[in-house]
Amino acid sequence: MTAAFQRLWQEIATxxxxxxxxxxxxxxxxxxxxxxxxxxxxxxRRDLAVTEDGNGNLFAWWGRPWGPDAVLTGSHFDSVxxxxxxxxxxxxxxxxxxxxxxxxxxxxxxxxxxxxxxVEEEGGRFGVPxxxxxxxxxxxxxxxxxxxxxxxxxxxxxxxxARPAGALPxxxxxxxxxxxxxxxxxxxxxxxxxxxxxxxxxxxxxRWRMDFTGTGDxxxxxxxxxxxxxxxxxxxxxxxxxxxxxxxxxxxxVARVEVEPNATNAIPSLVRGWLDARAADTPTLDRLVEAVLxxxxxxxGRDGTGVVVEPESLSPEVAFDTALAARLAxxxxxxxxxxxxxxxxxxxxxxxxxxxxxxxxxxxxxxxxPAEHAPDEDCAAGAxxxxxxxxxxx
Amino acid sequence: MTAAFQRLWQEIATxxxxxxxxxxxxxxxxxxxxxxxxxxxxxxRRDLAVTEDGNGNLFAWWGRPWGPDAVLTGSHFDSVxxxxxxxxxxxxxxxxxxxxxxxxxxxxxxxxxxxxxxVEEEGGRFGVPxxxxxxxxxxxxxxxxxxxxxxxxxxxxxxxxARPAGALPxxxxxxxxxxxxxxxxxxxxxxxxxxxxxxxxxxxxxRWRMDFTGTGDxxxxxxxxxxxxxxxxxxxxxxxxxxxxxxxxxxxxVARVEVEPNATNAIPSLVRGWLDARAADTPTLDRLVEAVLxxxxxxxGRDGTGVVVEPESLSPEVAFDTALAARLAxxxxxxxxxxxxxxxxxxxxxxxxxxxxxxxxxxxxxxxxPAEHAPDEDCAAGAxxxxxxxxxxx
Numbered sequence: 162m163t164a165a166f167q168r169l170w171q172e173i174a175t176x177x178x179x180x181x182x183x184x185x186x187x188x189x190x191x192x193x194x195x196x197x198x199x200x201x202x203x204x205x206r207r208d209l210a211v212t213e214d215g216n217g218n219l220f221a222w223w224g225r226p227w228g229p230d231a232v233l234t235g236s237h238f239d240s241v242x243x244x245x246x247x248x249x250x251x252x253x254x255x256x257x258x259x260x261x262x263x264x265x266x267x268x269x270x271x272x273x274x275x276x277x278x279x280v281e282e283e284g285g286r287f288g289v290p291x292x293x294x295x296x297x298x299x300x301x302x303x304x305x306x307x308x309x310x311x312x313x314x315x316x317x318x319x320x321x322x323a324r325p326a327g328a329l330p331x332x333x334x335x336x337x338x339x340x341x342x343x344x345x346x347x348x349x350x351x352x353x354x355x356x357x358x359x360x361x362x363x364x365x366x367x368r369w370r371m372d373f374t375g376t377g378d379x380x381x382x383x384x385x386x387x388x389x390x391x392x393x394x395x396x397x398x399x400x401x402x403x404x405x406x407x408x409x410x411x412x413x414x415v416a417r418v419e420v421e422p423n424a425t426n427a428i429p430s431l432v433r434g435w436l437d438a439r440a441a442d443t444p445t446l447d448r449l450v451e452a453v454l455x456x457x458x459x460x461x462g463r464d465g466t467g468v469v470v471e472p473e474s475l476s477p478e479v480a481f482d483t484a485l486a487a488r489l490a491x492x493x494x495x496x497x498x499x500x501x502x503x504x505x506x507x508x509x510x511x512x513x514x515x516x517x518x519x520x521x522x523x524x525x526x527x528x529x530x531p532a533e534h535a536p537d538e539d540c541a542a543g544a545x546x547x548x549x550x551x552x553x554x555x
Numbered sequence: 556m557t558a559a560f561q562r563l564w565q566e567i568a569t570x571x572x573x574x575x576x577x578x579x580x581x582x583x584x585x586x587x588x589x590x591x592x593x594x595x596x597x598x599x600r601r602d603l604a605v606t607e608d609g610n611g612n613l614f615a616w617w618g619r620p621w622g623p624d625a626v627l628t629g630s631h632f633d634s635v636x637x638x639x640x641x642x643x644x645x646x647x648x649x650x651x652x653x654x655x656x657x658x659x660x661x662x663x664x665x666x667x668x669x670x671x672x673x674v675e676e677e678g679g680r681f682g683v684p685x686x687x688x689x690x691x692x693x694x695x696x697x698x699x700x701x702x703x704x705x706x707x708x709x710x711x712x713x714x715x716x717a718r719p720a721g722a723l724p725x726x727x728x729x730x731x732x733x734x735x736x737x738x739x740x741x742x743x744x745x746x747x748x749x750x751x752x753x754x755x756x757x758x759x760x761x762r763w764r765m766d767f768t769g770t771g772d773x774x775x776x777x778x779x780x781x782x783x784x785x786x787x788x789x790x791x792x793x794x795x796x797x798x799x800x801x802x803x804x805x806x807x808x809v810a811r812v813e814v815e816p817n818a819t820n821a822i823p824s825l826v827r828g829w830l831d832a833r834a835a836d837t838p839t840l841d842r843l844v845e846a847v848l849x850x851x852x853x854x855x856g857r858d859g860t861g862v863v864v865e866p867e868s869l870s871p872e873v874a875f876d877t878a879l880a881a882r883l884a885x886x887x888x889x890x891x892x893x894x895x896x897x898x899x900x901x902x903x904x905x906x907x908x909x910x911x912x913x914x915x916x917x918x919x920x921x922x923x924x925p926a927e928h929a930p931d932e933d934c935a936a937g938a939x940x941x942x943x944x945x946x947x948x949x
Contacts, residue, residue: 181815183816241816241818241820241821242816242817242818242821243771243815243816243821243824244816244818244821283818283820284819284820285818288819290820346773346775346776347773347776347777364775366775368819368820376921376924377637377921377923377924377925377926378920378921378922378923378924379740379897379921379922379923379924380806380808380810380831380923381740381758381760381806381831381833381896381897381898382740382741382806382895382896382897382920382922383741383806383920384806385797385800385801385806386801387920390797390808392793392808392809392810392812393793393794393797395790395793396789396790396791396793396794397790397794399786399787399789399790400787400790400791400794403779403784403787406779407779407780412774412775412776412777412778412779414774414784414786414820414822415786416774416784416786416814416817416818416819416820416821416822416823417814417817417818417819418786418812418814418817420810420811420812421575421637422577422635422636422637422638423636423810423811423812424635424636424637424638424677424679424810424811424923425678425682425762425810425811425829425831425867426635426677426678426684426762426808426810426831426923427635427636427637427638427810427923427924428808428810428923429810430637430924435819437774437775437819437820439775473819501776502775502776503773503775503776504775526772526776526777526781527770527771527772527773528772528773528776529771529772529773529774529816529818529820529821529822530770530771530772530773530821530824531771532771
């Protein structure tokens with residue numbers, strides 16, 4: 162399996178790789194469209210029928226599309242800017258390899274197997290993560306999704322070339338289980354000494370856009386006392402988020418900033434920052450976000466600036482199907498069961514269908530970075546495990 | 556004169572105006588090239604010969620180009636992004652109006668008058684302010700200037716289409732005086748009740764690029780204690796710069812930021828910020844910058860991040876020619892004499908030629924902002940004053 166993995170992985174390794182490091186595979190951008198063509202070719206090579214759901218998601222089917230009682234696997238192609246190549250594509254490549262393994266084993270599944278390539282899982286282009294699975298399940302309306310803008314002012318509707326189709330009726334009847342395989346974004350499997358694990362839960366998490374507004378003016382001539390500089394309020398809020406998250410045993414990050422006019426010698430009129438916050442449970446997350454925003458507002462009062470906060474996405478706590486997770490861990494010979502604080506399409510689908518995730522060991526735990534990596538042998542073990550799980554579920 | 560000002564001002568009012576507010580008139584960009592064509596047309600209308608100096612600077616001459624003993628006036632067309640329309644262009648428009656006024660007065664100057672349009676005064680595109688006057692005077696080498704990059708990776712040499720020509724030999728012989736007219740970037744003339752003033756000095760000032768480096772990773776899954784997040788060090792430094800400047804009675808601003816990868820869910824690997832610092836004297840400026848960079852370095856040690864600082868430009872303290880300033884104030888009927896903390900091409904030229912500046916009243920003091928404004932009557936008074944000064948100096 163390791164050689165098979167290496168061959169297939171090599172086919173996509175250069176697509177969207179950026180000379181400055183990592184990958185630029187924004188949803189529906191050129192490299193992601195090339196990966197979609199590759200997906201269609203892989204499906205054709207295996208006589209799998211490809212369907213689209215009108216939301217930007219692609220599916221390759223072994224057996225009757227959309228079931229009933231299909232088992233859905235796969236993941237997403239899109240990356241965060243300059244992210245690694247494993248987050249997403251590993252789940253799709255492993256799904257094709259799992260189909261090959263089942264055929265080599267002589268298995269004829271009793272239920273259809275669907276390989277999904279979900280669109281805009283990272284929210285790296287249009288701001289809402291898991292956009293494809295949210296549309297498919299009705300967690301976001303087609304109208305709202307269609308109007309989401311990328312940094313160049315292109316809407317999701319324009320990039321898709323159509324109004325999104327929205328929720329697929331009868332999803333719970335059409336799909337009996339979802340199993341998404343993903344590189345672990347942490348080092349728990351390293352500590353546990355296991356190449357593959359099963360997910361128990363996803364921390365609740367969300368994104369908040371914070372617009373800090375002030376008075377644009379000359380950075381050289383404006384007296385310090387006369388300034389209404391939103392960069393100061395932003396900086397206070399970055400540090401407040403870090404302090405509050407540490408105090409709460411939670412995670413908070415401000416990693417994206419846009420400044421207007423962003424000129425060295427002009428006090429900004431606007432500093433826009435995004436807060437990413439996550440916690441093990443919803444009350445902790447709510448308290449964390451409330452505390453950060455309170456401190457931002459108080460500081461804006463002191464700085465003579467303004468702050469307006471807009472939630473961009475909120476992903477509630479996900480407890481994956483406990484029985485399914487226990488069953489998969491058993492099938493896989495006692496694979497460990499572990500939670501994650503990263504969001505996934507599987508988390509969105511879990512509200513509608515029994516859902517599980519398999520994690521593949523990540524030696525450094527690093528993800529969303531060019532340094533993200535998993536050994537070929539562990540990736541092969543992941544694909545074998547996925548095949549075993551799909552065999553049991555179908 | 557007010558009607559003449561309004562007519563000429565109207566001709567350029569829409570060039571480079573951005574629907575989001577203010578002007579985008581980057582050096583050698585489309586709108587600035589249109590303004591240069593307008594400059595050539597204005598010169599042709601007045602039978603003024605236009606010369607270029609091979610550094611991107613344009614000159615329109617009444618009398619023999621480059622003297623000897625020419626009197627140089629004019630200013631620059633380029634703006635900070637989304638800046639106002641007065642900072643720069645007011646000095647060029649006023650120079651053409653001053654020529655008209657002298658001709659109406661029947662004056663035949665005994666010395667040549669040159670109207671300059673200096674390139675890249677703001678440093679908004681290539682990072683070094685007063686780039687054109689620095690090249691003309693030899694304050695920067697053609698090699699260094701040619702290699703300066705804009706945000707799209709285009710060099711100044713590429714934008715210019717040639718290696719810059721560099722210093723003009725014999726400048727002090729060719730030019731007997733420089734008088735740059737500029738909108739005031741502050742409210743001193745409002746307080747003094749005068750439409751026009753004369754500059755005494757420019758605060759020493761500079762720009763420092765600060766690269767805060769850390770470890771790119773997943774914002775959701777990386778434990779707070781395991782992070783090396785350069786955004787935290789950046790935020791500390793923003794607040795430190797503000798505190799130190801207030802304590803020193805100086806000015807410090809961090810108004811421009813670039814983040815890699817700048818994704819909501821990815822801890823940055825790099826946060827690049829620019830420090831703009833200014834003070835009334837050089838020792839104060841040196842102490843201020845040293846204090847800010849020391850605090851940045853100490854905080855990087857605590858955050859497990861790195862910081863590398865590169866000075867991008869340093870403009871020493873400028874004391875304009877005292878006798879010339881006093882003479883102009885006298886000619887203008889006792890105009891007030893005042894310092895500024897903004898840099899100007901006149902400051903660069905003052906190291907080589909007796910130099911003065913005229914300031915035009917700015918009711919709000921706001922500059923480098925779409926809100927920058929001067930009343931038409933004050934602009935007309937500025938152009939009349941410039942004519943009177945040019946008459947006396949030629």
